[in-house]
Amino acid sequence: MKFVDEASIRVFAGKGGNGCLSFRREKYIAKGGPDGGDGGDGGSVILEADESLNTMVDYRFVRVHRAQNGESGRGRNCTGPSGEDLILRVPVGTTVLDEDSAEVLGDLSEAGQQLIVARGGFHGLGNTRFKSSTNRAPRQVTAGTEGEERSLKLELKVLADVGLLGLPNAGKSTFIRAVSAATPKVADYPFTTLVPNLGVVKVDSHRSFVIADIPGLIEGASEGAGLGIRFLKHLTRNRILLHIVDMAPFDGVEPAAAALSIVRELERFSPTLAARERWLVLNKIDMLDAQQLAERRAALVEALDWHGPVYEISAISGTGTQRISQDMMLALEKIKAQEAESPELAEAEREQQNKMQQEARDRIEALREQYRQEARQQAEETSDDDDEDDDDYDVEVEYAP
Numbered sequence: 001m002k003f004v005d006e007a008s009i010r011v012f013a014g015k016g017g018n019g020c021l022s023f024r025r026e027k028y029i030a031k032g033g034p035d036g037g038d039g040g041d042g043g044s045v046i047l048e049a050d051e052s053l054n055t056m057v058d059y060r061f062v063r064v065h066r067a068q069n070g071e072s073g074r075g076r077n078c079t080g081p082s083g084e085d086l087i088l089r090v091p092v093g094t095t096v097l098d099e100d101s102a103e104v105l106g107d108l109s110e111a112g113q114q115l116i117v118a119r120g121g122f123h124g125l126g127n128t129r130f131k132s133s134t135n136r137a138p139r140q141v142t143a144g145t146e147g148e149e150r151s152l153k154l155e156l157k158v159l160a161d162v163g164l165l166g167l168p169n170a171g172k173s174t175f176i177r178a179v180s181a182a183t184p185k186v187a188d189y190p191f192t193t194l195v196p197n198l199g200v201v202k203v204d205s206h207r208s209f210v211i212a213d214i215p216g217l218i219e220g221a222s223e224g225a226g227l228g229i230r231f232l233k234h235l236t237r238n239r240i241l242l243h244i245v246d247m248a249p250f251d252g253v254e255p256a257a258a259a260l261s262i263v264r265e266l267e268r269f270s271p272t273l274a275a276r277e278r279w280l281v282l283n284k285i286d287m288l289d290a291q292q293l294a295e296r297r298a299a300l301v302e303a304l305d306w307h308g309p310v311y312e313i314s315a316i317s318g319t320g321t322q323r324i325s326q327d328m329m330l331a332l333e334k335i336k337a338q339e340a341e342s343p344e345l346a347e348a349e350r351e352q353q354n355k356m357q358q359e360a361r362d363r364i365e366a367l368r369e370q371y372r373q374e375a376r377q378q379a380e381e382t383s384d385d386d387d388e389d390d391d392d393y394d395v396e397v398e399y400a401p
Helices: 172-179 228-237 255-269 290-304 321-341 343-392
Strands: 006-012 045-050 064-066 086-091 094-098 104-108 114-118 149-156 162-165 197-204 207-213 240-246 278-283 310-312
Touching: 006 114, 045 094, 045 104, 064 086, 086 149, 104 114, 114 149, 162 172, 162 228, 172 197, 172 207, 172 240, 172 278, 172 321, 197 321, 207 321, 228 343, 240 255, 240 321, 255 290, 255 343, 278 290, 278 321, 290 310, 310 321, 321 343
Parallel strands: 006 064, 045 086, 162 207, 162 240, 240 278, 278 310
Antiparallel strands: 006 149, 045 114, 094 104, 094 149, 197 207
16 A cells, blocks of 8 residues: 555535424414424534554545535424534544644544544524514524535654664664564665654563654755655654664765764754754674774764764674663653653653654745746746747748739
8 A cells, every 4th residue: 555644635514404494383273383493513524543544545535525414404393413423534643734724733643532623513593492472483593504614734644652764775674674573675775665664662571662764864855855854754753763874885985974964964854853862873783893893983973973872783683683672662661751750741742743843844845845946947948948949940931022
Protein backbone atom coordinates (compact mmCIF):
# COMPACT_ATOMS: atom_id res chain seq x y z
CA MET A 1 0.00 0.00 0.00
CA LYS A 2 1.30 3.46 -0.89
CA PHE A 3 2.42 5.57 2.07
CA VAL A 4 0.58 8.90 2.08
CA ASP A 5 1.09 11.21 5.06
CA GLU A 6 -0.88 14.29 3.92
CA ALA A 7 -4.37 14.78 2.54
CA SER A 8 -6.78 17.68 2.01
CA ILE A 9 -10.49 16.98 2.31
CA ARG A 10 -13.77 18.92 2.42
CA VAL A 11 -16.36 17.89 5.02
CA PHE A 12 -20.04 18.86 5.23
CA ALA A 13 -22.14 18.25 8.33
CA GLY A 14 -25.82 17.42 7.86
CA LYS A 15 -28.57 20.04 7.78
CA GLY A 16 -31.15 20.04 10.57
CA GLY A 17 -34.65 18.94 9.62
CA ASN A 18 -37.45 21.53 9.39
CA GLY A 19 -40.27 21.78 11.91
CA CYS A 20 -43.71 20.57 10.84
CA LEU A 21 -46.87 22.69 10.53
CA SER A 22 -49.75 20.38 11.34
CA PHE A 23 -53.10 20.35 13.17
CA ARG A 24 -54.87 17.40 14.67
CA ARG A 25 -57.63 16.16 12.40
CA GLU A 26 -59.70 13.28 13.72
CA LYS A 27 -63.35 12.32 13.56
CA TYR A 28 -65.44 13.83 16.33
CA ILE A 29 -62.55 16.00 17.46
CA ALA A 30 -63.02 19.55 16.29
CA LYS A 31 -60.19 22.02 16.43
CA GLY A 32 -57.76 19.44 17.75
CA GLY A 33 -54.97 21.96 18.01
CA PRO A 34 -51.39 21.98 16.71
CA ASP A 35 -49.47 18.69 16.54
CA GLY A 36 -46.47 19.46 14.29
CA GLY A 37 -43.26 17.80 15.53
CA ASP A 38 -39.69 19.03 15.51
CA GLY A 39 -37.17 18.08 12.86
CA GLY A 40 -34.13 15.93 13.53
CA ASP A 41 -30.59 17.21 14.11
CA GLY A 42 -28.10 16.95 11.26
CA GLY A 43 -25.27 14.44 11.52
CA SER A 44 -21.80 15.62 12.51
CA VAL A 45 -18.49 14.70 10.89
CA ILE A 46 -16.15 12.99 13.35
CA LEU A 47 -12.54 11.87 12.91
CA GLU A 48 -11.48 8.78 14.85
CA ALA A 49 -7.94 7.48 15.33
CA ASP A 50 -7.63 3.86 14.20
CA GLU A 51 -4.45 1.93 15.04
CA SER A 52 -5.02 -0.46 12.13
CA LEU A 53 -4.38 2.35 9.60
CA ASN A 54 -0.94 3.66 8.66
CA THR A 55 -1.61 5.76 5.55
CA MET A 56 -4.09 8.32 4.20
CA VAL A 57 -4.15 6.99 0.68
CA ASP A 58 -7.96 6.64 0.74
CA TYR A 59 -8.42 10.38 1.29
CA ARG A 60 -6.37 11.15 -1.82
CA PHE A 61 -9.12 9.69 -3.99
CA VAL A 62 -12.26 10.63 -2.02
CA ARG A 63 -11.94 14.26 -0.96
CA VAL A 64 -15.55 15.26 -0.21
CA HIS A 65 -17.42 13.73 2.73
CA ARG A 66 -21.00 14.52 3.79
CA ALA A 67 -22.89 13.55 6.91
CA GLN A 68 -26.59 12.71 6.75
CA ASN A 69 -29.26 15.42 6.95
CA GLY A 70 -31.90 15.35 9.65
CA GLU A 71 -35.45 14.67 8.46
CA SER A 72 -38.36 17.07 8.85
CA GLY A 73 -40.87 16.69 11.68
CA ARG A 74 -44.26 15.07 11.13
CA GLY A 75 -47.79 15.39 12.36
CA ARG A 76 -49.07 13.81 15.57
CA ASN A 77 -46.10 15.36 17.37
CA CYS A 78 -43.66 13.01 15.64
CA THR A 79 -40.07 14.16 15.69
CA GLY A 80 -38.06 13.62 12.50
CA PRO A 81 -35.11 11.19 12.72
CA SER A 82 -31.70 12.75 13.27
CA GLY A 83 -29.02 12.30 10.64
CA GLU A 84 -26.32 9.74 11.34
CA ASP A 85 -22.87 11.01 12.24
CA LEU A 86 -20.18 10.38 9.66
CA ILE A 87 -17.10 8.80 11.28
CA LEU A 88 -13.91 9.07 9.24
CA ARG A 89 -11.09 6.82 10.44
CA VAL A 90 -7.55 8.14 10.28
CA PRO A 91 -4.19 6.76 11.45
CA VAL A 92 -3.05 7.34 15.00
CA GLY A 93 -0.77 10.37 15.00
CA THR A 94 -2.90 12.53 12.71
CA THR A 95 -2.91 16.30 13.19
CA VAL A 96 -6.04 18.07 11.91
CA LEU A 97 -5.83 21.64 10.60
CA ASP A 98 -8.40 24.05 9.21
CA GLU A 99 -7.03 24.78 5.75
CA ASP A 100 -8.60 28.25 5.53
CA SER A 101 -7.38 29.61 8.88
CA ALA A 102 -4.37 27.27 9.45
CA GLU A 103 -5.76 26.64 12.96
CA VAL A 104 -4.83 23.31 14.55
CA LEU A 105 -8.16 21.71 15.46
CA GLY A 106 -6.77 18.68 17.22
CA ASP A 107 -4.16 15.95 17.45
CA LEU A 108 -5.34 12.33 17.41
CA SER A 109 -2.48 10.63 19.23
CA GLU A 110 -4.34 7.75 20.92
CA ALA A 111 -6.28 4.85 19.44
CA GLY A 112 -10.04 5.44 19.63
CA GLN A 113 -9.68 9.20 20.21
CA GLN A 114 -12.37 11.21 18.42
CA LEU A 115 -12.59 14.79 17.19
CA ILE A 116 -15.72 16.55 15.94
CA VAL A 117 -14.59 18.62 12.94
CA ALA A 118 -18.02 19.75 11.66
CA ARG A 119 -21.17 19.91 13.81
CA GLY A 120 -24.54 19.06 12.39
CA GLY A 121 -27.27 21.68 12.06
CA PHE A 122 -29.84 22.21 14.81
CA HIS A 123 -33.37 20.89 14.27
CA GLY A 124 -36.27 23.15 13.37
CA LEU A 125 -39.25 23.54 15.72
CA GLY A 126 -42.78 22.38 14.89
CA ASN A 127 -45.84 24.52 15.50
CA THR A 128 -46.63 22.61 18.70
CA ARG A 129 -43.78 24.50 20.31
CA PHE A 130 -45.51 27.83 19.76
CA LYS A 131 -48.91 27.14 21.26
CA SER A 132 -49.97 29.18 24.24
CA SER A 133 -53.09 30.38 25.99
CA THR A 134 -53.27 33.33 23.64
CA ASN A 135 -52.11 31.54 20.50
CA ARG A 136 -54.21 28.40 20.26
CA ALA A 137 -53.58 27.73 16.57
CA PRO A 138 -49.98 28.78 15.86
CA ARG A 139 -48.71 28.64 12.33
CA GLN A 140 -45.12 29.41 13.19
CA VAL A 141 -42.39 26.87 12.52
CA THR A 142 -38.64 27.19 12.19
CA ALA A 143 -36.33 25.68 9.61
CA GLY A 144 -33.37 23.54 10.52
CA THR A 145 -30.00 25.25 10.43
CA GLU A 146 -27.25 24.36 7.99
CA GLY A 147 -24.44 22.11 9.17
CA GLU A 148 -20.87 23.29 9.35
CA GLU A 149 -18.56 22.81 6.40
CA ARG A 150 -14.80 22.90 6.49
CA SER A 151 -11.72 22.36 4.40
CA LEU A 152 -9.33 20.20 6.39
CA LYS A 153 -5.70 19.30 6.04
CA LEU A 154 -4.73 15.97 7.59
CA GLU A 155 -1.08 15.49 8.52
CA LEU A 156 0.23 12.13 9.68
CA LYS A 157 3.33 12.04 11.86
CA VAL A 158 4.29 8.55 12.92
CA LEU A 159 4.25 7.90 16.66
CA ALA A 160 7.66 6.78 17.85
CA ASP A 161 9.80 7.38 20.92
CA VAL A 162 13.12 7.35 19.08
CA GLY A 163 13.96 8.61 15.59
CA LEU A 164 16.94 7.77 13.38
CA LEU A 165 18.76 10.54 11.56
CA GLY A 166 21.59 10.29 9.06
CA LEU A 167 22.82 10.23 5.48
CA PRO A 168 21.64 7.61 3.00
CA ASN A 169 23.50 4.32 3.49
CA ALA A 170 24.58 5.24 7.03
CA GLY A 171 23.05 1.97 8.27
CA LYS A 172 19.77 3.20 9.78
CA SER A 173 17.67 0.38 8.31
CA THR A 174 20.26 -2.19 9.33
CA PHE A 175 20.18 -0.78 12.86
CA ILE A 176 16.40 -1.01 13.14
CA ARG A 177 16.56 -4.61 11.89
CA ALA A 178 19.18 -5.38 14.54
CA VAL A 179 17.21 -4.04 17.52
CA SER A 180 13.63 -4.89 16.51
CA ALA A 181 11.55 -7.33 14.51
CA ALA A 182 11.07 -4.81 11.69
CA THR A 183 12.41 -5.87 8.30
CA PRO A 184 12.93 -2.74 6.16
CA LYS A 185 14.70 -3.12 2.85
CA VAL A 186 18.49 -3.08 3.10
CA ALA A 187 20.78 -2.71 0.08
CA ASP A 188 24.24 -1.39 -0.83
CA TYR A 189 22.97 1.76 -2.56
CA PRO A 190 21.64 5.09 -1.27
CA PHE A 191 17.94 5.87 -0.74
CA THR A 192 16.97 2.27 -0.05
CA THR A 193 14.45 3.63 2.46
CA LEU A 194 11.71 5.56 0.66
CA VAL A 195 9.08 5.78 3.42
CA PRO A 196 9.28 5.77 7.25
CA ASN A 197 9.61 2.38 8.92
CA LEU A 198 8.63 1.60 12.50
CA GLY A 199 10.03 -1.10 14.77
CA VAL A 200 9.21 -2.13 18.35
CA VAL A 201 12.33 -2.61 20.48
CA LYS A 202 11.58 -5.09 23.25
CA VAL A 203 14.18 -4.66 25.97
CA ASP A 204 12.59 -6.83 28.62
CA SER A 205 9.22 -8.27 29.59
CA HIS A 206 6.68 -5.41 29.47
CA ARG A 207 9.45 -2.93 28.59
CA SER A 208 9.57 -1.72 25.00
CA PHE A 209 9.62 1.40 22.87
CA VAL A 210 9.02 2.33 19.23
CA ILE A 211 11.79 3.44 16.90
CA ALA A 212 11.31 5.20 13.54
CA ASP A 213 13.57 5.14 10.49
CA ILE A 214 13.06 7.90 7.90
CA PRO A 215 14.70 8.30 4.46
CA GLY A 216 18.23 9.67 4.65
CA LEU A 217 19.12 13.34 4.27
CA ILE A 218 21.57 14.77 1.75
CA GLU A 219 23.25 18.14 1.35
CA GLY A 220 20.59 20.65 0.29
CA ALA A 221 17.70 18.69 1.79
CA SER A 222 16.36 21.82 3.49
CA GLU A 223 16.09 23.35 0.00
CA GLY A 224 14.11 20.36 -1.28
CA ALA A 225 16.87 18.03 -2.49
CA GLY A 226 16.32 14.32 -1.99
CA LEU A 227 13.51 12.73 0.01
CA GLY A 228 14.41 13.57 3.58
CA ILE A 229 12.77 16.96 4.11
CA ARG A 230 9.36 15.55 3.29
CA PHE A 231 9.70 13.08 6.15
CA LEU A 232 11.66 15.16 8.68
CA LYS A 233 8.36 16.27 10.24
CA HIS A 234 7.91 12.70 11.52
CA LEU A 235 10.80 13.31 13.93
CA THR A 236 8.92 16.08 15.73
CA ARG A 237 7.15 13.52 17.94
CA ASN A 238 10.31 11.65 18.96
CA ARG A 239 11.78 12.13 22.41
CA ILE A 240 15.31 11.07 21.43
CA LEU A 241 17.08 11.38 18.08
CA LEU A 242 19.87 8.97 17.15
CA HIS A 243 22.32 10.57 14.73
CA ILE A 244 23.87 7.58 12.97
CA VAL A 245 27.21 8.30 11.30
CA ASP A 246 28.91 5.98 8.80
CA MET A 247 32.52 5.70 10.02
CA ALA A 248 33.66 3.87 6.86
CA PRO A 249 31.78 5.50 3.96
CA PHE A 250 32.30 3.93 0.54
CA ASP A 251 32.56 7.37 -1.14
CA GLY A 252 35.49 8.47 1.03
CA VAL A 253 33.69 11.45 2.62
CA GLU A 254 35.04 12.23 6.07
CA PRO A 255 32.53 11.25 8.83
CA ALA A 256 32.95 14.69 10.45
CA ALA A 257 31.97 16.49 7.22
CA ALA A 258 29.01 14.14 6.70
CA ALA A 259 27.75 14.67 10.26
CA LEU A 260 28.09 18.46 9.97
CA SER A 261 26.02 18.47 6.78
CA ILE A 262 23.17 16.69 8.61
CA VAL A 263 23.29 19.16 11.51
CA ARG A 264 23.17 22.14 9.11
CA GLU A 265 20.17 20.72 7.22
CA LEU A 266 18.36 20.07 10.50
CA GLU A 267 18.97 23.63 11.71
CA ARG A 268 17.66 25.11 8.46
CA PHE A 269 14.56 22.95 8.55
CA SER A 270 13.61 23.53 12.21
CA PRO A 271 15.84 25.20 14.83
CA THR A 272 13.71 23.72 17.60
CA LEU A 273 14.09 20.21 16.19
CA ALA A 274 17.85 20.76 15.85
CA ALA A 275 17.99 21.59 19.58
CA ARG A 276 16.26 18.31 20.46
CA GLU A 277 18.18 15.75 22.51
CA ARG A 278 20.44 13.75 20.17
CA TRP A 279 22.74 10.82 20.69
CA LEU A 280 25.72 10.23 18.43
CA VAL A 281 25.97 6.67 17.10
CA LEU A 282 29.13 5.65 15.23
CA ASN A 283 28.26 2.76 12.91
CA LYS A 284 30.36 0.24 10.94
CA ILE A 285 33.19 0.20 13.48
CA ASP A 286 34.03 -3.38 12.43
CA MET A 287 35.42 -2.00 9.15
CA LEU A 288 38.13 0.04 10.89
CA ASP A 289 41.09 -0.79 13.09
CA ALA A 290 41.33 0.70 16.57
CA GLN A 291 43.64 3.56 15.55
CA GLN A 292 41.51 4.65 12.57
CA LEU A 293 38.38 4.54 14.70
CA ALA A 294 39.96 6.62 17.47
CA GLU A 295 41.22 9.25 15.01
CA ARG A 296 37.90 9.58 13.20
CA ARG A 297 35.95 9.66 16.45
CA ALA A 298 38.15 12.45 17.83
CA ALA A 299 37.79 14.48 14.62
CA LEU A 300 34.03 14.00 14.64
CA VAL A 301 33.57 15.02 18.27
CA GLU A 302 35.77 18.09 17.74
CA ALA A 303 33.99 19.16 14.54
CA LEU A 304 30.55 18.90 16.14
CA ASP A 305 31.72 20.31 19.49
CA TRP A 306 29.90 17.30 20.89
CA HIS A 307 29.17 16.90 24.61
CA GLY A 308 26.39 14.32 24.50
CA PRO A 309 26.38 10.51 24.55
CA VAL A 310 28.53 8.68 21.97
CA TYR A 311 28.04 5.01 21.08
CA GLU A 312 30.11 2.75 18.87
CA ILE A 313 28.22 -0.03 17.10
CA SER A 314 28.20 -2.38 14.16
CA ALA A 315 24.57 -2.70 13.16
CA ILE A 316 25.16 -5.58 10.74
CA SER A 317 26.79 -7.77 13.42
CA GLY A 318 24.80 -6.41 16.37
CA THR A 319 27.88 -5.18 18.25
CA GLY A 320 26.87 -2.50 20.79
CA THR A 321 23.17 -2.50 19.85
CA GLN A 322 22.00 -4.15 23.07
CA ARG A 323 23.71 -1.57 25.24
CA ILE A 324 22.25 1.40 23.37
CA SER A 325 18.77 -0.19 23.47
CA GLN A 326 18.99 -0.57 27.24
CA ASP A 327 20.16 3.03 27.68
CA MET A 328 17.36 4.37 25.46
CA MET A 329 14.77 2.43 27.46
CA LEU A 330 16.08 3.83 30.75
CA ALA A 331 16.14 7.38 29.36
CA LEU A 332 12.57 7.13 28.05
CA GLU A 333 11.31 5.70 31.36
CA LYS A 334 12.99 8.58 33.20
CA ILE A 335 11.35 11.14 30.89
CA LYS A 336 7.89 9.60 31.33
CA ALA A 337 8.28 9.42 35.11
CA GLN A 338 9.28 13.09 35.31
CA GLU A 339 6.31 14.16 33.17
CA ALA A 340 3.94 12.04 35.27
CA GLU A 341 5.11 13.84 38.40
CA SER A 342 5.12 17.30 36.82
CA PRO A 343 2.22 18.28 34.51
CA GLU A 344 4.17 21.44 33.67
CA LEU A 345 6.87 19.36 31.98
CA ALA A 346 4.27 17.46 29.96
CA GLU A 347 2.66 20.73 28.84
CA ALA A 348 6.05 22.20 27.92
CA GLU A 349 6.75 19.09 25.82
CA ARG A 350 3.45 19.49 23.96
CA GLU A 351 4.20 23.14 23.28
CA GLN A 352 7.65 22.26 21.98
CA GLN A 353 6.23 19.60 19.67
CA ASN A 354 3.65 22.08 18.37
CA LYS A 355 6.42 24.60 17.73
CA MET A 356 8.51 22.06 15.81
CA GLN A 357 5.51 21.01 13.73
CA GLN A 358 4.68 24.63 12.90
CA GLU A 359 8.27 25.31 11.84
CA ALA A 360 8.12 22.20 9.66
CA ARG A 361 4.86 23.36 8.02
CA ASP A 362 6.26 26.83 7.37
CA ARG A 363 9.42 25.42 5.79
CA ILE A 364 7.60 22.94 3.58
CA GLU A 365 5.05 25.55 2.50
CA ALA A 366 7.84 28.00 1.66
CA LEU A 367 9.45 25.37 -0.55
CA ARG A 368 6.15 24.62 -2.26
CA GLU A 369 5.63 28.31 -2.97
CA GLN A 370 9.16 28.50 -4.37
CA TYR A 371 8.42 25.56 -6.67
CA ARG A 372 5.20 27.21 -7.84
CA GLN A 373 7.02 30.47 -8.64
CA GLU A 374 9.74 28.62 -10.52
CA ALA A 375 7.12 26.69 -12.49
CA ARG A 376 5.31 29.92 -13.41
CA GLN A 377 8.57 31.58 -14.41
CA GLN A 378 9.55 28.60 -16.54
CA ALA A 379 6.13 28.61 -18.22
CA GLU A 380 6.49 32.31 -19.01
CA GLU A 381 9.96 31.82 -20.44
CA THR A 382 8.75 28.90 -22.55
CA SER A 383 5.88 31.04 -23.83
CA ASP A 384 8.27 33.87 -24.75
CA ASP A 385 10.56 31.44 -26.56
CA ASP A 386 7.62 30.10 -28.54
CA ASP A 387 6.68 33.64 -29.62
CA GLU A 388 10.24 34.33 -30.77
CA ASP A 389 10.32 31.10 -32.72
CA ASP A 390 7.06 32.02 -34.41
CA ASP A 391 8.49 35.41 -35.42
CA ASP A 392 11.55 33.75 -36.93
CA TYR A 393 9.37 31.70 -39.23
CA ASP A 394 6.85 34.42 -40.08
CA VAL A 395 6.53 35.11 -43.85
CA GLU A 396 5.64 38.53 -45.12
CA VAL A 397 3.45 38.31 -48.24
CA GLU A 398 3.37 41.11 -50.81
CA TYR A 399 0.62 41.23 -53.42
CA ALA A 400 1.62 42.46 -56.84
CA PRO A 401 -0.69 45.02 -58.44
